[in-house]
Amino acid sequence: DQQVKQNSPSLSVQEGRISILNCDYTNSMFDYFLWYKKYPAEGPTFLISISSIKDKNEDGRFTVFLNKSAKHLSLHIVPSQPGDSAVYFCAAASTYTGTASKLTFGTGTRLQVTL
Amino acid sequence: DAGVTQSPTHLIKTRGQQVTLRCSPKSGHDTVSWYQQALGQGPQFIFQYYEEEERQRGNFPDRFSGHQFPNYSSELNVNALLLGDSALYLCASRPRTGVWGYTFGSGTRLTVV
Numbered sequence: 001d002q003q004v005k006q007n008s009p010s011l012s013v014q015e016g017r018i019s020i021l022n023c024d025y026t027n028s029m030f031d032y033f034l035w036y037k038k039y040p041a042e043g044p045t046f047l048i049s050i051s052s053i054k055d056k057n058e059d060g061r062f063t064v065f066l067n068k069s070a071k072h073l074s075l076h077i078v079p080s081q082p083g084d085s086a087v088y089f090c091a092a093a094s095t096y097t098g099t100a101s102k103l104t105f106g107t108g109t110r111l112q113v114t115l
Numbered sequence: 116d117a118g119v120t121q122s123p124t125h126l127i128k129t130r131g132q133q134v135t136l137r138c139s140p141k142s143g144h145d146t147v148s149w150y151q152q153a154l155g156q157g158p159q160f161i162f163q164y165y166e167e168e169e170r171q172r173g174n175f176p177d178r179f180s181g182h183q184f185p186n187y188s189s190e191l192n193v194n195a196l197l198l199g200d201s202a203l204y205l206c207a208s209r210p211r212t213g214v215w216g217y218t219f220g221s222g223t224r225l226t227v228v
Contacts, residue, residue: 004157036219043119043205043219044158089157102148102171103207103217105157 003027004092006106013113019077021109023090026071030092034103035064035075038087047088048075080113087111117142119220121206127226128196136191136223140208144218147189149181152203152222164189165211193225201227 013019031052036044050057063076091103120139146165150158160173164183203222
């Protein structure tokens with residue numbers, strides 16, 4: 001049972017344009033969401049996160065939007081740069097346990113930013 | 116400031132053997148989690164340690180076990196290796212407070228033949 005889904009395995013975007021990566025989740029207990037970026041031969045690097053009490057969080061070129069009713073979140077990268085080419089993972093967690101919860105990851109979207 | 120350090124970086128083992136992977140958390144971090152990433156998949160949570168005890172466990176068999184030492188470093192042990200255990204094993208650390216500051220290591224690539 002895949003509780004976090006990234007239905008687009010890959011995405012190609014021209015440099016300077018907007019990249020939109022999507023993520024859906026099924027578990028209503030998830031209340032914290034994160035995006036990680038992964039380059040080959042490296043571990044995932046934290047990018048941006050959002051709590052379920054918000055619907056938007058922005059950090060420089062990166063913005064994450066959360067639609068709780070649709071159980072959907074998206075990551076917007078504007079403008080896209082060639083160095084953004086990587087695999088992007090959406091991850092979700094539940095803070096209800098009272099301790100730092102495990103992260104449940106999607107299968108990733110490979111973003112390629114072309115010149 | 117060194118981040119999360121994992122060793123070895125690559126490993127080849129034979130079916131039925133046992134393996135130990137090691138992780139040193141980022142300075143200031145006392146909680147360590149292990150994840151398995153199979154090819155084409157996202158990381159899957161194995162277990163989490165803090166205060167030298169396993170605190171949370173994912174859906175992995177008992178062949179997977181771990182340990183955390185007083186200096187917060189950790190080991191992941193896998194017994195009776197199967198071909199399906201071939202994967203990238205990632206260690207992540209964070210401080211107990213500041214709940215979501217997970218930092219990942221570069222992983223250990225395990226190949227079982």
